[in-house]
Amino acid sequence: MMNLASPPQAGRPEQILLDVRDLRVAYGKAEVVHGVSFDVRAGEFVVMLGRNGAGKSTILHAISGLVPKRGGTVHFAGQDLSRVAPRETVLAGIVQVLEGHRIFQTLTVEDNLLIGTYARAPRGDRTKLDRIYAMFPEMAERRHQLASRLSGGQQQILAVAQGVIGDPQLLILDEPSGGLAPLVIDRILEVAAQLCAAGLAILLVEQLVEKALRHANFVYLIETGRVAAADSAQAMRDGDLVRRVYLGGGKHDS
Ligand SMILES: Nc1ncnc2c1ncn2[C@@H]1O[C@H](COP(=O)(O)OP(=O)(O)OP(=O)(O)O)[C@@H](O)[C@H]1O
Ligand SMILES: [Mg+2]
Numbered sequence: 001m002m003n004l005a006s007p008p009q010a011g012r013p014e015q016i017l018l019d020v021r022d023l024r025v026a027y028g029k030a031e032v033v034h035g036v037s038f039d040v041r042a043g044e045f046v047v048m049l050g051r052n053g054a055g056k057s058t059i060l061h062a063i064s065g066l067v068p069k070r071g072g073t074v075h076f077a078g079q080d081l082s083r084v085a086p087r088e089t090v091l092a093g094i095v096q097v098l099e100g101h102r103i104f105q106t107l108t109v110e111d112n113l114l115i116g117t118y119a120r121a122p123r124g125d126r127t128k129l130d131r132i133y134a135m136f137p138e139m140a141e142r143r144h145q146l147a148s149r150l151s152g153g154q155q156q157i158l159a160v161a162q163g164v165i166g167d168p169q170l171l172i173l174d175e176p177s178g179g180l181a182p183l184v185i186d187r188i189l190e191v192a193a194q195l196c197a198a199g200l201a202i203l204l205v206e207q208l209v210e211k212a213l214r215h216a217n218f219v220y221l222i223e224t225g226r227v228a229a230a231d232s233a234q235a236m237r238d239g240d241l242v243r244r245v246y247l248g249g250g251k252h253d254s
Helices: 056-064 086-092 109-115 126-135 137-141 152-164 182-197 209-215 233-238 241-246
Strands: 016-027 030-041 045-049 071-076 094-097 170-174 201-205 218-223 226-232
Touching: 016 056, 016 201, 030 045, 030 056, 030 071, 030 201, 030 218, 030 226, 045 182, 045 209, 056 086, 056 094, 056 170, 056 201, 086 094, 094 152, 109 126, 109 152, 126 137, 126 152, 137 152, 152 170, 152 182, 170 182, 182 201, 182 209, 209 233, 218 233, 218 241, 226 233
Parallel strands: 045 201, 045 218, 094 170, 170 201
Antiparallel strands: 016 030, 016 071, 218 226
């Protein structure tokens, strides 16, 4: 059910960057995403909310080509990505930072960052490092340390930096807050907001509703594999829909 009182698309940029239509995904015979349609527009910060198991990560993995689609289409910046492999989605300009900072523990910070450039430069592109170190000074200081020596929060920042170094047009972040301290979460969302201000589109999945809505301009609410609501972040902040949905179900933050 859309909130018809305020037209959901009002105030959004016109240019659609990521366009997902009627997406269906199944694990074996069990379909868990039942025809999801949504879009991310140029320069937007879109948040996808939903309880545990709603299908958020599955939707993201299907976009990135990490799980097969049972049906539906994905278009990005005019290209049809409905049937491509993960590397091609990266080349098209979509980078996804997976849930639970998947970085290489036994490599240094710098080598982890270089891995983020491999899709375009198989031997790594060192010319990208300076800009990333300027953006993430905490990584510059630790560039020669093993990733395993970083705190959980620093590892998550490294995972985000590893995504950003790949020069995406759309950065997808799957619950970057997972298990981290509030200050670190704020830092990561702050970085995402800065990247968005610099022209990158952001698609963020997050359970910390208030924090996520602070930076977002548009929100999709996913319930059991369907889009249950779509509206501006302002309307979501002002309304009680999110509170109702999360009552007793999601995590609360402030
Ligand atoms: N590899 C898998 N094999 C089978 N079922 C899976 C697999 N991954 C997820 N599922 C199921 O698909 C449904 C959607 O899971 P998904 O991880 O997409 O949810 P989510 O919204 O990301 O949840 P969370 O907030 O806990 O990360 C759940 O019922 C889950 O148990
Ligand atoms: Mg998930």
